[in-house]
Amino acid sequence: MLTNILTKEDTHKQLFTMGHTGCSGCAQSMAVKLIMEVLGKNTIATSATGCLEVFSTKFPESSWNIPWIHSLFENSAAVASGIEAALQITGKKEGVTVLSQAGDGGTADIGLQALSGMFERGHDVLYVCYDNGAYMNTGYQRSGLTPYDSFTTTSPSGKISFGNNRPKKYMPEIAMAHKIPYTAVASTGYPIDLQKKVKKTLSIKGPKYLQIDVPCVPGWKYEPRYSVKIAQLAVQSGLYPLFEAEYGKVVSVKKISKRVPVEEYLKLQGRFKHLFKNEAGKAEIEKIQKIADENIEQFGLL
Amino acid sequence: MKKVLEGSMAISDSIRMAEPKVISAYPITPQTHIVEHLSQMVADGDLKAEYVMVESEHSAASVVLGASACGVRTYTATAAQGLLYMEEVIYNIAGMRLPVVLTVANRAVSAPISIWNDMQDSMALRDSGAIQLVAENNQEAYDMHIQAYKIAENPNVMLPVMVCVDGFVLTHTFEVVETIDHIEKVREYLPPLNMEYTLDINNPFSFGTVGEPSVYIETRFRLSNAINNSKSVIVDAANDYREMFGKYEGALIDPYKMDDADTVIVAMGSVLGTIKDVVDELRESGKKIGVLKIRSFRPFPADEITDALKNIKNAIIIEKAVSLGKGGILSCEIRDALYQHRINSVNVNGYIMGLGGRDITPKNIYDLIIKAEKQEDVDGEFYGLNNELLNKVF
Numbered sequence: 058m059l060t061n062i063l064t065k066e067d068t069h070k071q072l073f074t075m076g077h078t079g080c081s082g083c084a085q086s087m088a089v090k091l092i093m094e095v096l097g098k099n100t101i102a103t104s105a106t107g108c109l110e111v112f113s114t115k116f117p118e119s120s121w122n123i124p125w126i127h128s129l130f131e132n133s134a135a136v137a138s139g140i141e142a143a144l145q146i147t148g149k150k151e152g153v154t155v156l157s158q159a160g161d162g163g164t165a166d167i168g169l170q171a172l173s174g175m176f177e178r179g180h181d182v183l184y185v186c187y188d189n190g191a192y193m194n195t196g197y198q199r200s201g202l203t204p205y206d207s208f209t210t211t212s213p214s215g216k217i218s219f220g221n222n223r224p225k226k227y228m229p230e231i232a233m234a235h236k237i238p239y240t241a242v243a244s245t246g247y248p249i250d251l252q253k254k255v256k257k258t259l260s261i262k263g264p265k266y267l268q269i270d271v272p273c274v275p276g277w278k279y280e281p282r283y284s285v286k287i288a289q290l291a292v293q294s295g296l297y298p299l300f301e302a303e304y305g306k307v308v309s310v311k312k313i314s315k316r317v318p319v320e321e322y323l324k325l326q327g328r329f330k331h332l333f334k335n336e337a338g339k340a341e342i343e344k345i346q347k348i349a350d351e352n353i354e355q356f357g358l359l
Numbered sequence: 360m361k362k363v364l365e366g367s368m369a370i371s372d373s374i375r376m377a378e379p380k381v382i383s384a385y386p387i388t389p390q391t392h393i394v395e396h397l398s399q400m401v402a403d404g405d406l407k408a409e410y411v412m413v414e415s416e417h418s419a420a421s422v423v424l425g426a427s428a429c430g431v432r433t434y435t436a437t438a439a440q441g442l443l444y445m446e447e448v449i450y451n452i453a454g455m456r457l458p459v460v461l462t463v464a465n466r467a468v469s470a471p472i473s474i475w476n477d478m479q480d481s482m483a484l485r486d487s488g489a490i491q492l493v494a495e496n497n498q499e500a501y502d503m504h505i506q507a508y509k510i511a512e513n514p515n516v517m518l519p520v521m522v523c524v525d526g527f528v529l530t531h532t533f534e535v536v537e538t539i540d541h542i543e544k545v546r547e548y549l550p551p552l553n554m555e556y557t558l559d560i561n562n563p564f565s566f567g568t569v570g571e572p573s574v575y576i577e578t579r580f581r582l583s584n585a586i587n588n589s590k591s592v593i594v595d596a597a598n599d600y601r602e603m604f605g606k607y608e609g610a611l612i613d614p615y616k617m618d619d620a621d622t623v624i625v626a627m628g629s630v631l632g633t634i635k636d637v638v639d640e641l642r643e644s645g646k647k648i649g650v651l652k653i654r655s656f657r658p659f660p661a662d663e664i665t666d667a668l669k670n671i672k673n674a675i676i677i678e679k680a681v682s683l684g685k686g687g688i689l690s691c692e693i694r695d696a697l698y699q700h701r702i703n704s705v706n707v708n709g710y711i712m713g714l715g716g717r718d719i720t721p722k723n724i725y726d727l728i729i730k731a732e733k734q735e736d737v738d739g740e741f742y743g744l745n746n747e748l749l750n751k752v753f
């Protein structure tokens with residue numbers, strides 16, 4: 058329920074303002090807003106090429122009321138490294154957050170090398186991966202973070218295929234393997250938890266990795282009003298475990314409060330509708346349930 | 360002070376004088392010595408800079424991009440595959456009008472893999488919007504880097520500058536170099552970087568926004584104007600440098616023994632040394648021959664070159680790169696410059712030589728002069744091939 062209604066003037070004062078061209082119901086834009094509320098104006102941000110960059114900075118307009126830079130698709134973490142280095146050497150780093158942002162493709166595929174370098178060098182940067190499970194900006198192609206059996210335009214379902222035939226790359230564990238001070242997974246379905254995690258990063262020096270599940274209306278093919286609900290179902294089914302890790306060790310998990318079968322999550326989304334057509338599809342849903350069960354077991358989500 | 364310096368040392372020493380605040384480094388032969396020397400300077404406290412040891416050239420360029428956008432002076436260096444790997448970022452740096460200076464230790468491009476010198480790598484970036492200056496010897500490499508910052512950071516330019524030095528031939532060769540004794544003088548020549556727009560929490564701007572068809576072409580036009588207009592800035596930088604430090608190696612071009620010449624050899628980089636030796640000898644025997652050094656390849660000094668060549672009979676263009684499927688690059692551009700001015704009295708003889716580190720010998724140059732006197736217009740002919748190898752399977 059909305060408790061306070063913002064006026065147009067209020068939203069223009071926000072650090073990530075209205076007026077951008079994101080789809081209605083875009084969870085990525087919600088996540089940015091939530092993050093900026095916590096980080097505040099002493100933030101310098103980079104964005105990789107992708108939906109967020111395109112929908113927020115159509116020249117001459119920009120939704121960013123903080124210094125912001127977009128360079129390329131795969132170098133968000135490297136550009137942020139350069140910014141951090143410049144701030145350090147000029148004595149301007151104290152009290153300033155360097156925020157590096159990219160989508161799942163810009164993070165886990167093409168940007169993984171630059172990200173790993175940033176982690177390994179120990180830059181004081183908060184890196185946020187907005188995970189909508191595909192290359193959305195270019196029209197919903199498969200990425201390394203596309204979930205098992207999802208339809209995308211390059212992993213379509215068909216007569217002999219159920220869509221993406223590989224499990225989602227476990228990116229947070231890759232981050233953790235760098236033994237960085239803080240890794241967290243959050244969801245726009247749980248904004249308070251998300252903001253709590255962002256807040257925590259403010260007190261930690263060094264590289265921080267935050268991955269956020271951000272449902273995408275046209276990519277996942279659902280009605281805009283379900284954006285929050287779907288994100289919650291991903292967590293409650295065990296498909297998107299939310300947790301925090303420090304120096305490579307899990308230190309907290311968000312427990313599932315009301316467990317649901319994965320079917321509840323899948324059936325709201327057009328990208329999984331081919332699984333609901335026949336018996337073979339049912340068997341696939343069982344496989345996805347198994348992925349959720351394993352997550353629940355691994356992270357102790359119950 | 361006069362010192363005997365390896366080219367890489369001369370370059371790193373002049374970078375130390377320019378006082379960049381962020382340096383990114385990734386090894387590739389024949390560039391590596393430069394960033395090694397710089398890392399030692401940082402380790403010894405002789406240069407106060409953040410030295411970022413990146414995981415790739417793509418990130419090397421991206422790090423200096425980010426730092427430069429914060430308004431600090433930056434430096435990186437690369438060669439060959441590394442430069443090609445940076446290409447996307449260099450275009451981006453130019454498009455965002457960031458005054459990054461980088462050294463290219465010119466090296467052949469794979470395949471076949473070769474660590475030896477030619478200019479194919481920097482040529483591949485000729486359309487990127489980066490200024491390209493080419494040094495003839497270690498002294499010039501030293502002086503040119505300090506000038507490069509002056510040019511890049513001029514408010515009317517604000518573009519990356521690539522300083523091209525021949526790999527091994529310069530980077531690994533010891534020569535006498537006269538270095539600047541007092542850093543205060545360099546500071547006077549090169550005042551602190553002062554950028555109008557930076558990533559600043561007190562004055563937020565968005566950099567690198569989306570350019571719709573309604574605005575894109577104008578941004579490219581402005582970029583094009585900026586690099587064209589940098590010609591006068593390059594000239595001023597060279598003249599001011601002469602005034603302050605007493606050294607001058609040319610500005611956009613540098614004519615050598617060209618008065619009354621009827622044959623002129625045009626080239627860039629270290630090969631000019633060999634060419635000048637040959638010309639000195641021939642001049643003694645009474646031949647009217649001169650040399651035209653191209654010091655700025657981008658911006659291309661078409662008018663200045665035309666002016667220098669318009670009254671001669673033969674131009675011999677020696678270049679260490681090729682546009683595959685076309686021929687010579689420099690020779691094509693010189694032909695175009697002459698055509699623009701409706702000058703068709705010059706025989707232009709363009710030769711591709713020295714690729715992958717093949718020596719260009721004085722004998723080669725004598726041969727070309729004899730050929731030029733007999734022949735008209737050669738475009739991008741490969742010269743100095745070993746015919747025995749041509750029918751072998753590699």
Ligand SMILES: Cc1ncc(C[n+]2csc(CCOP(=O)(O)OP(=O)(O)O)c2C)c(N)n1
Pocket residue numbers: 085106107108109130131159160161162163164187189191192193194195200
């Ligand atoms: C080097 C390079 N390759 C490909 C592209 C095309 N491209 C731009 S955005 C994008 C997809 C972005 O996907 P993701 O990072 O997941 O972000 P999203 O748009 O989904 O938020 C692609 C493939 C590019 N800009 N640069």
Ligand code: SF4
Pocket residue numbers: 078079080082083084085086108109112189193194272273274275276
């Ligand atoms: S395509 Fe998806 S990620 Fe992109 S703006 Fe729309 S909802 Fe957001």
Ligand SMILES: [Mg+2]
Pocket residue numbers: 160161162187188189190191192193200
């Ligand atoms: Mg995505």
